[in-house]
Amino acid sequence: GAVVSQHPSWVICKSGTSVKIECRSLDFQATTMFWYRQFPKQSLMLMATSNEGSKATYEQGVEKDKFLINHASLTLSTLTVTSAHPEDSSFYICSARGGAGGQRSYEQYFGPGTRLTVT
Amino acid sequence: EDKVVQSPLSLVVHEGDTVTLNCSYEVTNFRSLLWYKQEKKAPTFLFMLTSSGIEKKSGRLSSILDKKELSSILNITATQTGDSAIYLCAAFTGTASKLTFGTGTRLQVTL
Numbered sequence: 001g002a003v004v005s006q007h008p009s010w011v012i013c014k015s016g017t018s019v020k021i022e023c024r025s026l027d028f029q030a031t032t033m034f035w036y037r038q039f040p041k042q043s044l045m046l047m048a049t050s051n052e053g054s055k056a057t058y059e060q061g062v063e064k065d066k067f068l069i070n071h072a073s074l075t076l077s078t079l080t081v082t083s084a085h086p087e088d089s090s091f092y093i094c095s096a097r098g099g100a101g102g103q104r105s106y107e108q109y110f111g112p113g114t115r116l117t118v119t
Numbered sequence: 120e121d122k123v124v125q126s127p128l129s130l131v132v133h134e135g136d137t138v139t140l141n142c143s144y145e146v147t148n149f150r151s152l153l154w155y156k157q158e159k160k161a162p163t164f165l166f167m168l169t170s171s172g173i174e175k176k177s178g179r180l181s182s183i184l185d186k187k188e189l190s191s192i193l194n195i196t197a198t199q200t201g202d203s204a205i206y207l208c209a210a211f212t213g214t215a216s217k218l219t220f221g222t223g224t225r226l227q228v229t230l
Contacts, residue, residue: 032216034218041225042223043207043220043222043223044162044207044209044220045220046217046219049217093162095161097216107164108218110161110162111161112161113160113161
């Protein structure tokens, strides 16, 4: 159980275009989803936290107008990188957390990641 | 600002060696410390530590938390080539119920 998928796995796009990445919880309802970015040989950096039906909370330094997050249902969150530039090339990973918190609120299930290359 | 630091950044050992990976944290409203293993894709969960001094063990891997020193270690004994990966620690904080990841330690186990 607790499987999270991401689509696409890898995307190459031209500079200036927008790219949408989907994150789905396949066998549980994710009340909260997290979006991370990982540059080569670096750790995961949390970009934003999204709760179903409400606006995402962005980490300091992350442009909310550039990285649009939508969490319209309990099984789907999307990250849209608008007007992508080569510096946005990175590995984007989502994670999902079910339930309403409590003792296991630490438990995040990670998707396989999406590698974005902007040319 | 919450901060998690791991050391060393990178490590190469021979198969059969024992390694110790370090993680230190400075975060607000700390609740627990998690260890993950990341190979090619997303991290996979290894341990969650909440109480100081209690060792968690899974096969050749073990981990312990020292809340006084704000640190944790991950031990891997009798390393195998399959242990080659990036090991990440993350502090789970209660304020926003989020994970702050460390810099990661890249472990390579050679024959």
